[in-house]
Amino acid sequence: MAVDLILDSLPRLLQGTWITVQITALSVVIGFCLAIPLAVLRVSSLRWVWMPVYAFIFYFRGTPLLVQIFLIYYGSGQFQDLLSQVGLWPLFQSAWFCAVLSLTLNTAAYSAEIFRGGIQGVPYGEVEAARACGMSGTLLYRRIILPKALRIAWPAYTNEVIFLLQASSLVSIITVMDITGVARIIAARSFAFYEIFLTAAALYLVLVYAVLFVFRRIEQRISAYLTVSS
């Protein structure tokens, strides 16, 4: 095994790690902010409110992420004239922007479905009690439903973030230099395929366990009151 080669390429792989972290973190944060309102709309009883949201969720969960990335990155080229007119073309020309956009939409769809499960898991008695106290609408959601739903959904949401972190490796296919992108270039030039890809795999494992650690901490904090008795 070419140990010196791994050591030599480590700085570049770490730069790739930083790109992976940036892209994942950005998509997770924006995706989270999109997923909460989507989940609230999804449980609406009005058909014209929940149906479009459901269609969005269904499409993004039912098709491979790779297709979504290609649709946004290569597919936008078919609408170049239109996008130039509204001034968005420079954004869609950038692989980095398209990567974040597709990962964000993808995770928003998956997370919205997870949070919907959380919202529907809130005990009806709590909602009734809040209503009896005079809460309704935004206040009810903000104080009672969303905090409770988030606690219920958190373990499943942790899984989704782990999946997104791993899925971010696909952006290497549209030339973004994340861990996988850097590894592919180094491996193709040096022919040290298994050494470099194993190193990349190890870097992902470290990231996954770091995310797990952080999310467990958050889980302990947001449901601290539940663990007192046990």
Place this chain on the structure above:
Amino acid sequence: MFDLQGYGWILLKGAKLTIYVGVSSMALAVVLGLVGALGKLSRSSLIRFLLGCYTTIIRGIPELVLILLVYYGAPTLIQDICGLLGYDIYISLNPFVSGVATIGFIYGAFSTEVFRGAYMAVPRGQLEAARACGMNSVLTFRRITLPQMMRFALPGLGNVWMVLIKATALISVIQLPELMRNADIAARATHKPFTFFFAASLIYLGITIASNIIQQWAENRANKGVRRA
């Protein structure tokens, strides 16, 4: 917009290969999952430890990295080892074989957990009763445990299949002419990327919807004779 310019058939050919890849990998994943689940429940702590490593490590590494690792890395690793032993050989893997092996191996780890949960959900009394009737462990597993396990395992296996069929798109990276790769070829030839990738995504959606229907049917079948609350 939906003028496929005569490239429609190439998408359908790709879809056929995608389904082949999906079904073969799923078969491998189910076999690995069953073996893995039995191993995880075995008395040997070494087997349990090794399987624990398999499921945690595989689930922590992106599919794409594993596909590249197997397709490019495995042949060079074998060549290097043979080189050290003094044999000079050249190996290259077939994209279909290495793709199916990798995807099956990854989702074998996921179905191991599905089967482990399902096994534990079968009431102990059923196994004791089978023993009392004089069945040996193989017969008990085949006649009593497996049929009852499937009822608990099907929803989980359905999820594994849904993720697996979408993961097959990644094999396009190692040039296997499945749906995604063929859509890419058609998109480049016609300069209509959106049209072809959108058409491909609709085919994937069709596969997902059909799988949902089949899963529902299989679950109903497995739940025959079970009273619903």
